[in-house]
Amino acid sequence: MFFKNFLFHMGRYTMMLGTSFSRPEKSYMYYKETMRQMNDIGIGSLVIVGLISIFIGAVTAVQFLYQLDGTLVPVYYIGYIIRDSTIIELAPTITCLVLAGKVGSNMAAEIGGMRQKEHIDAMEIMGVNTAAYLIMPKVIAALVVIPMLVAIAAFVSVIGGYLAAVPTGLMSDAEYIQGVRAFFEPFNVIMMFVKALVFAFLLTTISCYQGYYVRxxxxxxxxxxxxxxxxxxxxxxxxDYIIAVLLTG
Structure with a gap:
């Protein structure tokens, strides 16, 4: 029964994606909706992403300073650990998990409400490709905005680690900056953006699917x-696990 339901939803999800990314009839309608979604996703989520990122960096700094206390590991490694753990894992994953709760639930509720009020049925009678009009702008907006939010989250997390470690006297300003600049691998940034794009696509399409077929x-x-x-x-x-295996294995 589970396998049958899984195949049913996967098939319907795939068909929805095929319909959603068909060529739009009137591009200006999609452009306006995409701009609105970019504002809702980006500006509407900036504050919560910033707050969470500050505390992620701060907690990471305090925890690792506690773990390294009394060891032979140089203190400046804290900056290096915060930078790489944030870029590779914490910024894309935590940010998108939070956005799934905030943005994803809103998308499902918005489209589901239109389905229940028969707005979608009315648009289909008028000849509008409702899957494309309602879903494609959200996906495009998410693919543009969410990687930006992830990059901001990574930067703010490093600042949060600095605020937790340096003003409190746990380490010096020079040591933290030395750690942030040490052993930098540009590929880690590429991995961060790959994760952000994949996660953005998943959370928007899954949320839209749940709302589009609600009954x-x-x-x-x-x-x-x-x-x-x-x-x-x-x-x-x-x-996240699959990307980590493919890109670091």
């Missing part, structure tokens, strides 16, 4: 929003 009333809409977050988080973590 029933308010209870079912709430379940669809919850499923959007749960399945997006699961697929993000699975994709």
């Amino acid at each position: 029933g009333g308010s209870i079912e809409l709430g379940q669809a929003s919850t499923n959007a977050v749960v399945f997006s988080d699961i697929m993000i973590l699975l994709a």
Whole structure:
């Protein structure tokens, strides 16, 4: 039964993607909606991403300073550890998990509400490709904005580590900067953006899928929003592992 449901949803999800990325009839309509989605995803999520990133960097600095206390590892390694752990893993993964809860649930609720109020049915009667009009702008906006948010999160996390380690006297300014600049690998930044793009695609398409095919009333809409977050988080973590194996194996 599980395997049958899995194949059913995978097939319907794939068909939805094929319909969503068909050629638009009126490009200006999609452009306006894409700009609106970019504003909602980017500006609407900037504050929470910044706050979470500061504390990620701060907690990482404090924890690793505690672990390295009394060892022979140089103190400046803290800056190096914060930089690489943030770029490779924490910034893309944590940011997209948070966005799945904030942005993904909103997308599922928005599209699901339109489905329940028969707005989508009315648009289809008018000849509008509703999957393309409702989903493609969200995906494009996410693919543009979320990597920017991830880059901001990585930068802010390094600042958070600095604020936790240097003003408190745990290490000097020169030591932290030396660690941040040491052993830098540009490939790590490429990996960060690859993860950001894959995660952005997954969380938007899964959330839109849950909302687009919702049936029933308010209870079912709430379940669809919850499923959007749960399945997006699961697929993000699975994709995180696969990308790590492929790019570092």
